Amino acid sequence: MVEERAGVGSAREATSPTLLGVPYPVGDFLTVEAAIADLAEERARGDAFERAVTHFLRHDPALGMRRVWTWLDWPGRPTGGISATDLGIDLVAEDERGELVGVQVKFRLDPRSHLRWEEVSTALGFRPDLFARRLIVTNAADRTANARRATEMTPNTG
Numbered sequence: 815m816v817e818e819r820a821g822v823g824s825a826r827e828a829t830s831p832t833l834l835g836v837p838y839p840v841g842d843f844l845t846v847e848a849a850i851a852d853l854a855e856e857r858a859r860g861d862a863f864e865r866a867v868t869h870f871l872r873h874d875p876a877l878g879m880r881r882v883w884t885w886l887d888w889p890g891r892p893t894g895g896i897s898a899t900d901l902g903i904d905l906v907a908e909d910e911r912g913e914l915v916g917v918q919v920k921f922r923l924d925p926r927s928h929l930r931w932e933e934v935s936t937a938l939g940f941r942p943d944l945f946a947r948r949l950i951v952t953n954a955a956d957r958t959a960n961a962r963r964a965t966e967m968t969p970n971t972g
Contacts (some may be wrong), residue, residue, distance in 0.1 A: 823886035847953050863921035864904055867951045870893030871907055881908040920952040931960035938964055
C-alpha cells in the first residue's frame, strides 16, 4: 500500500510506502496494533486489521501463502455459487501446496481479552469441504475454554 498526498494542482505524488501509517519495513506487530487501536470506530479497526493480516500473509515467507484475497474478492466464491455474505471467513489464502485456507480475523481493542466460542464457531463450521485448513488470526491473548475446545476439535485449525 502506498499512501498518497495531494500535490500541486491535480497531480498526486506518493509518499514513503506505509502499512496503516507505519513506514515500511514494518518493524513489529505492536506498532501496527497500536496504529489500529488508535482508530475511532470498531469497523475501521476490524477493516484495518484485515488489511494488516493480508499484508503479513502475502509478504512473510514463513507463512507459506502464495495468494490472499478478501472474501468478496476471492474468485472461487462466485464460481462456486457461494453467497457474498461473510459467514465468518474474512480472507481466503492459497498456501504453497495450492490448498485453500479460510482465515478469520479478529481484532481486540484490549489485547488481554479472550475470543469466545460464539466469535469463532461460524468460521469453524462454514463449508468444511471448502478449505483444507482454517486459520484464526487475532491479537487477543487467548481463547475462552469453549473456543479452545472448538478449535482443538476442528481438524486443521490454527
